[in-house]
Amino acid sequence: MHDASTHESVFDGKRRARLDEIMKRYPTKQAALLPALWMVQEAHGWVSDQAMAEVADVLELTPAYVKGVVTFYTMYHQHPVGKYFIQVCTTTPCNICGAEGVVEAFLQHTGCGELGATSKDGRYTVVEVECLGACGFATPVLVNDDFIENVTSETVPDLLERYR
């Protein structure tokens, strides 16, 4: 977890060079906003107000504008999350194949207890998400960047063994 009061700059050195390279793909600096926010999340694990201000500064936008964009997209975390961020699809196709049971199993076996809460050891956060686009492989689950198919409530404990 990161203390919001001691913001570490994201865009210096190598990352700044990478962002400059990305900016060349677009005719405006603003267009590099989504990629820049991804870089922030990669570095810090979430997107703090301080990071939004830094992104605004680099891309010549206002912090309020950046926040408006951050809050539109569900994948940018506006607060710190567990070491393993677990997203379970519960939209209709997965729902009829038992996705709500998968969510229950994750809540139980991670110790999170409720959706969106981080487990006491800081390891897990479990959320329900809308359609992950892998409906034929119900239930798909994203653990950080790992896309895992065909998860059932029975396979959850074994799966969690890989994320300790």
Add this chain to the structure above:
Amino acid sequence: MGYPHKPHPRETLVLSEHFGDSDARTYDGWVKRGGYRALEQALGMEPQAVIDEVKASGLRGRGGAGFPAGVKWDFMPKQKSKRHYLCCNADESEPGTFKDREIMRWTPHALIEGCAIAAHAIRAEVVYVYIRGEFTEAIAVMQQALDEAYAKGVLGRKALGSGTSIDMYIHRGAGAYICGEETALMNSIEGKRGNPRIRPPFPAAVGVFGMPTTINNVETLGSVPHIMTRGAEWYKSLSLSSPKSTGTKLMSVCGHVARPGNFEITMGFPMKDLIYDLCGGMSPGRTLKAVIPGGSSVPVLDREEAENCVLDYEGCVAAGTMLGSGGMIVFDDTADMVYQMMRIAKFYAHESCAQCTQCREGTAWTVRILQKILSGRGEMQDLDLLLDVGEMMTGKTICVLSDSCAAPVGSAVQKFRGEFEAYIKGARQPAVALV
């Protein structure tokens, strides 16, 4: 092929021929399978000739709207005074649909090749492939393929050594179904909230960065190389319902079938055969109750309608629904249609960009009414209210997200009314607690 299953003899493998074969992911593997010959051929043709060939093939947009691809390309300005852009819509987020993901995961070079041919045809120097943020594997596979394509000179200032310059970049989304709407996608590339734009102006005049832009779905663009090498006539001849619906279609089938997966069929294929033969039918002892054939945004079919539906654009309209993206959600007799409609409405309420009142309020209101019914506190007039709200959500907003919520819910109220009434009359135990 019916990935993750072996190809079924009744499939027609064009786009899915190499699904599951990791060697086809590499540049060398792709070239060995005949890859990039179509691009070479297209680059040697006048852009208009490429457009004419695609027009003649009858290829229609596979993202959901079914608009003829060649006609769309022809809308681009002929006198080039500004930069032209191509956007590839890989924001696949329509519930029930998972075909573009497999195209990108298994045949990334097919998509790159299709994009490059389209870019040449519409004279675009830059292609943005907008991939939804959750598709981590597809993004990685596509990025690797793009790097290879640059290294081999397929892309860049002199694409395949020709005089055409084509640059291609992945733009990663960040979790917003609405960004699959063409103008929302363009706003998202520009670094904005993904709000759809009012049309006109249409993208061919004012698209991404205010420049003439064409946007096509992954499956549409993936079909283009095959049309180039084998010809428009061949493509038309594949279909059982040519000339209106041509070529093959990847059907994503999910829900209560024995073998869910992607199945490539020719247009005009019977839905009944897809469900009972290719997908192996229902689980033992279960019967078919309903199908939503085009992703969750289209009207529900009951068993009889589904068993008589022909899978092409016209056949689905005749059955009272739409082919949409070809994402088929199959429900057996255990499915609670009221609960699942609430779950679908919840999806749209969550994904509404909230610009238009009818959508912002209508989707949330639909969820509340359905939850009231599911909690056992519904009244008969709530069913009329659902239809009334749905009517107010249809054809009145900037984009069709609102309509997409009203279509499945309204049709389910009409076709499965007894299930809704059972909750209202107390014949069914409440499924949710009202908050």
